[in-house]
Amino acid sequence: MAELDIHQIPVLNDNYVYLARCRATGMTAVVDPAVAGPVLAEAGRLGWTITHILNTHHHGDHVGGNREIVASTGCTVVGPRADRDRIPGISVAVDEGDVYRLGECEAKVFFVPGHTRGHIAYWFPESNALFCGDTLFALGCGRLFEGTPEQMWRSLSKLRTLPPETRVYCAHEYTQANARFALSVDGGNAALKARAEEIDAARAAGRPTVPSLLELERRTNPFLRADEPALAAAVGLAGKDPVAVFAEVRHRKDVF
Helix, strand or coil, rough: CEEEEEEEEEEECCCEEEEEECCCCEEEEEEEECCCCCHHHHHHHHHHCCEEECCCCCCHHHHHHHHHHHHHCCCCHHHHHHHHHHCCCCCCEEECCCCEEEECEEEEEECCCCCCCCCCEEEEHHEEEEECCCCCCEECCCCCCCHHHHHHHHHHHHHHHCCCCEEEECCCCCCHHHHHHHHHHHCCCCCHHHHHHHHHHHHHHCCCCCCCEEHHHHHHCCCHHHCCCCHHHHHHCCCCCCHHHHHHHHHHHHHH
């Protein structure tokens, strides 16, 4: 299998759109195009021909550019089977356990509901790349708009098992705000404190904090650590079920 070249495009206030190009064939996917103009312009600048759109979920800041990009390129739109009625221009629907080929690059599909009822993620193992939309963020996770704490904890637990060298290509630059919250519930975590300082320095210099490494997320992201006794104790739920701990942490973030 081949590897991907990945190019990150900041759009809107804090979204990231990704161009992912198969090195062997040149086939290029746009991951979650919030808008079309900057994506088409950047692909043209790079000399990459867009052949696919990979959508993780139906929200407008992830599918808003679909129709214009399809009209311009004739590309194939891939998205979640559970949400196919809400993905503009969808032509291929995928679900848990499916493998989708972008040229010679293979993506394994995970069904990760919680943020929305039909959310999926794409993992390209040969490229150590996880495109997870709004399920997992650097130091955070998505709000539960259509799912339950149990669903989201199960989804995050699934992604947490991927190799530690996996790069987390999430869809928003929320990391600095997420770090401030994480410190409020996990302030005794030395790795988190060090990471928060690095994040502040990166943002002050105008550098992105995404992608992050899954290994680092496991050690510092409170939403991935709801089954750890130290975090449960920190939120007053020592000995409680991880779902209850996760729900409490998510609630605290919602009102932070």
